[in-house]
Every structure is written in C-alpha cells, then in structure tokens.
Amino acid sequence: MMKTTTWQKLVLSASVVLCAAVFFTPQVSAMHIMEGYLQPGWAIAWGAVCIPFLVWGFFSISKSVKQSSKNLILLAMCGAFAFVLSALKIPSVSGSCSHPTGVGLGAVLFGPSAMSVIGVIILLFQALLLAHGGLSTLGANTFSMAVAGPLVSFGIFKLSKKLGASSAVAVFLAAALGDLFTYVVTSVQLAMAHPDATGGFLASLAKFAGIFAVTQIPLAICEGLLTVVVYNVLVKYNHKELETLHAL
C-alpha cells in the first residue's frame, strides 16, 4: 500500500506515453488500413467482432493487476515497447518501409487478450490526431493488430514450449509470427473489401499480401529478436513475476 504514489506515477507516465504514441506515428509508412478505405458494412462488422475481445482484455488486465502490483509496471512496459517498435520505420527487401507492431511481448506475458485494450488505445489516438489509420477503419485495424496478432503470438508461444523449444526461441517465434500474421490479416481484410473485378478475392489477396506481408518478413524477424532482448532481461531479473504469469 505504501507504494501507491509510485504506482500512480507509473500509471500517469503510461498514460502520457499512450497519449504521445498518438502524435508520433507517421501517416506514411504504416500498416493500418487508411481512413475511408473500407466500406461502412465492413467497418461496422470488424468493429463488432472486436467488442468481445476488448471486454475479455479488460477483465484479463484487471485480474493480472490485482494479482500483483508488479504486473502493472510490466504491462506499462509492454505498452511502451509497442510504442517504440511502431515508431521504427524499417526498410525491407521489397524496397518499401513498414514498422513492427510490438504487441507480441505483451501477449506472451499477459495472455492473448490483454494487448487488445492497449492496441485499441494506440490505434484510436493515432486515428484521431495523426491521420494514421482511421476511425472508420478502427475496428478492422484493432482486429488485425490487437486481436489476431496477439492471439497467434500467445498460441505460438505455448505451442513451441509444449514442443520443447527453449523460452527464448518460443518468444522469438511468437513475436515474429504474430507480427507477420497481423499483416496477413490486413491483406485479407482489404481483399475482402476490394475483390478484383476479374480474379476476385484471391487475386486481390495476392496483390495486398505482396505489398504488406512480403515487406513485413524481415521486420517480423527484427521484432522477434528485439522481443527476445527484453525478455532475456526479464527472465534474469523478474523470474518470479514471469513464473506467476506462466511466461517462462
């Protein structure tokens, strides 16, 4: 209890970061679907799909924070980690740039749903202040980055552990494949909304996946490696917390 003021400060700094993230993500090199580029029907449908995940995420976060106040500081760091990574526009072998998502770390530590809440806050502020993504495409972008990506990251982490991989390898695969999957989902969403006049859904999908997913492959590897860097430090110094979170 005596730590209350410290935690309050932490929450405050985390909220400043959340707010900051907004201003700072560029409109140019991003993966999010641009404002107005999904028809109203799709926009509403994706938004509706996200609602249960957000509620689940909210309960999941309050549960972890109740478990141990240390979890709050770790969660704040997972959010901040996502902000840093989404600020890094990295050149790719496709000759264009994109940025990682950074949500894999939070998914490994706090389960598949916690990052949905953090992700939607980032996306909301970016859409409002930065002309990055958009309000009309918020649901679709939330689904790809804050729901589908973390779900895959969490699943891959648990699966790799079960198959006997070391924690570091499992974290690398989780972050990298979750990142990549986010862009695959973005491509699918765009292809469903804009099927090719002659080739239909598949022709469109090939086109969008060629743009998003191929660009993302080296960036996904970078995200995997950077996530392992932070994870290594946590394993050494926060062993106990990771144990309670089942993230070892």
Place this chain on the structure above:
Amino acid sequence: MKLWKKNLLLILAVLVIATVPLILLPNAEFGGADGQAEEAITEIDPDYQPWAESLLEPASGEIESLLFALQAAIGAGVVGFVLGRVTSKKGGKSTEKQHESN
C-alpha cells in the same frame, strides 16, 4: 554466454537485417507500404471513393518526423525506466531475487 553479450548479438543482427535492403537495393524508393496499398485499391476498384477523411494531419514531413522521434524517445524512456527499476538490486524490497540463467 553473458546476458549483455547475448543481447548485443541480437541487436547487431537487427541492425544487419535493417541495413541489408539499403545495400542490396540502391535504387528503391523505400516509401510506405500503405501508400502502395492505396494505389492497389485504386487499380482494382478505380471508382472507389474513400468515404471518410482524417480529422487532423501533421502539417509537414518535418513535423511528422519530429512526432516520430518523440514517440520512439518516450517509449524507450519508459522501457528503460521500468527495466532500470526491475534490475536494480536495492529497489523494491526483497522480491528482487536474482536468478542467474546463464
């Protein structure tokens, strides 16, 4: 291997992966992937009109890069603050038991 050596190697690998495209593709534009997606939509669906527009946009490329650098700086600051906190031996109470994973 010591933790810092392991992490240094991982960070070096990231730098190599990020640099290789610049060397291999000296003439590429390295524009944003979502700009290309916009073009692709226009190709597939020439009549499509975006039905909503962003409320605010950064005034220039310079301002955008300012905001960008700030985002990275603030995020890195918080990550550094938390990592500094969890790795300090004195901070927190006795819960900071160290585990040597080497």
